[in-house]
Amino acid sequence: MAKRPNPRAIKAARTYTVEEAAIALGVSIGTIRSWVKSGLPLMKSQRPFLILGGALRGFLEGRAKAAKAPLQADQLYCLSCKAGRTPMGLMVDCIPQTPKTARLLGLCEVCGGTCNRIISQTKIDQFSRIFEIAIKEGRQA
CATH class of the missing domain: 1.10.10 (Arc Repressor Mutant, subunit A)
Structure with a gap:
């Protein structure tokens, strides 16, 4: 199904x-x-x-x-709450996914679960003004 x-x-x-x-x-x-x-x-x-x-x-x-509910600029999608949430302390990890995309990962302020958001790699600088980003190594497809 x-x-x-x-x-x-x-x-x-x-x-x-x-x-x-x-x-x-x-x-x-x-x-x-x-x-x-x-x-x-x-x-x-x-x-x-x-x-x-x-x-x-x-x-x-x-x-x-x-x-569909679009996320605000300072939100990631919480997998537990199933809603857009601000990550704890605005701290996120940035993991490259493909040559063009990256995943932002953080912890939900409400439940402590995993929050994520897929972004274009060209927008990492834009999101670094909002979040404290730690760039991690990832596997690219």
Whole structure:
């Protein structure tokens, strides 16, 4: 089962039964039914109830967009809190990931868990004005 269904797996010009939509997205039938209860429109004029592909795709894209919360400049994403948090003492480690990206790692002020943020290596100087950065060696892909 997919954690986040891919809206591109749905053809916008097609109609789907609840079962077909579940198979196309790799989710359970119950998941599709819960989406219907939370606002996914159905064509109820005949049975089996049909879901317009465009409506399903729009519903999934809307949910994904609503779930995203951009981080402020002084925040990293806390994996425990599942929210943007300021690292303890504004101290972070910078670990190169690829030739173009680096990962900022710190400790959450709220729970003490790991916080991280992927940034462009060209922006390390910009973030060094906000955070106290210690550059570590990392493996590049």
